[in-house]
Amino acid sequence: MNDNPYQNDRGNKDRSITKDGGGANKDTVTYRTGGSSAASGEPFLIGDAMTGGYGKGPDILHSCTIAAEKGEIAVIVGPNGAGKSTAMKAVFGMLNVNEGAVRLDGEDITHLSPQERVVKGMGFVPQVANIFTSMTVEENLEMGAFIRRDDFSDTMAQVYDLFPILKDKRNQPAGELSGGQRQQVAVGRALMTQPKVLMLDEPTAGVSPIVMDELFDRIIEVARTGIPILMVEQNARQALEIADKAYVLVQGRNAHTGTGKELLADDDVRRSFLGG
Numbered sequence: 001m002n003d004n005p006y007q008n009d010r011g012n013k014d015r016s017i018t019k020d021g022g023g024a025n026k027d028t029v030t031y032r033t034g035g036s037s038a039a040s041g042e043p044f045l046i047g048d049a050m051t052g053g054y055g056k057g058p059d060i061l062h063s064c065t066i067a068a069e070k071g072e073i074a075v076i077v078g079p080n081g082a083g084k085s086t087a088m089k090a091v092f093g094m095l096n097v098n099e100g101a102v103r104l105d106g107e108d109i110t111h112l113s114p115q116e117r118v119v120k121g122m123g124f125v126p127q128v129a130n131i132f133t134s135m136t137v138e139e140n141l142e143m144g145a146f147i148r149r150d151d152f153s154d155t156m157a158q159v160y161d162l163f164p165i166l167k168d169k170r171n172q173p174a175g176e177l178s179g180g181q182r183q184q185v186a187v188g189r190a191l192m193t194q195p196k197v198l199m200l201d202e203p204t205a206g207v208s209p210i211v212m213d214e215l216f217d218r219i220i221e222v223a224r225t226g227i228p229i230l231m232v233e234q235n236a237r238q239a240l241e242i243a244d245k246a247y248v249l250v251q252g253r254n255a256h257t258g259t260g261k262e263l264l265a266d267d268d269v270r271r272s273f274l275g276g
């Protein structure tokens with residue numbers, strides 16, 4: 001019997017997250033109560049109408065909203081410089097939100113530090129510098145568990161079940177791994193805190209199409225365990241295919257929002273972002 005929670009369909013019994021069926025039965029983009037926080041009826045994680053920028057600089061985000069529901073994959077796409085990473089950093093508490101709010105499971109966390117948000121259950125894999133290259137794979141995973149005081153060996157075993165290559169290479173410096181393997185280390189590191197929600201900024205950057213498909217499959221597995229995923233992706237078409245919910249950002253604003261299927265079928269989105 002397979003006891004890897006990332007491979008069992010634990011939770012999410014009423015949803016199917018499949019490559020071709022993501023968002024299949026959803027004809028509305030309004031928030032449902034199904035996978036949401038019971039109290040508010042809104043998504044489990046939401047950056048709601050966020051306006052803000054870096055330090056004293058100009059606002060980069062303009063009333064930008066991104067959110068993720070339990071057991072679902074939400075994808076953020078948009079041109080370079082659109083503010084996708086900035087929106088993720090705002091949700092994670094790395095820049096000032098002048099207007100708007102960030103809520104996790106109904107709790108306003110707008111003024112918490114990133115560390116406090118990790119304790120609350122946020123896992124974040126940034127776009128750059130997301131692993132320690134001179135440390136071994138296993139040391140990277142141990143670093144990921146920094147907030148834990150309990151025994152995290154079971155979680156490490158789960159990460160190794162999800163990404164078997166990392167077990168083989170556990171004593172190798174992470175800097176010696178391929179791009180796709182490094183991304184696995186980064187995602188595995190974030191999973192070590194047993195997050196309630198996982199945020200990934202371009203998890204497939206710089207990897208081949210085959211490796212991208214494999215990474216997407218692993219991300220789908222994680223979502224099936226009930227962990228909402230909020231993910232920025234450069235590979236817009238493929239990402240929309242697996243997205244339950246999708247956001248197109250342009251110049252720090254929400255340009256299009258819908259299910260992955262809806263955006264794939266939207267003429268404007270196709271012309272502007274998917275090459276026709």
Ligand SMILES: Nc1ncnc2c1ncn2[C@@H]1O[C@H](COP(=O)(O)OP(=O)(O)OP(=O)(O)O)[C@@H](O)[C@H]1O
Pocket residue numbers: 054057060078079080081082083084085086087127
């Ligand atoms: N640390 C920073 N300080 C000041 N401005 C920044 C900083 N990081 C990003 N910006 C600015 O914010 C804007 C949005 O950048 P951001 O990195 O969020 O875009 P993105 O959509 O993630 O782009 P990409 O697809 O290239 O990753 C850009 O104009 C950028 O110059």
Ligand SMILES: [Mg+2]
Pocket residue numbers: 084085086127201
């Ligand atoms: Mg970015």
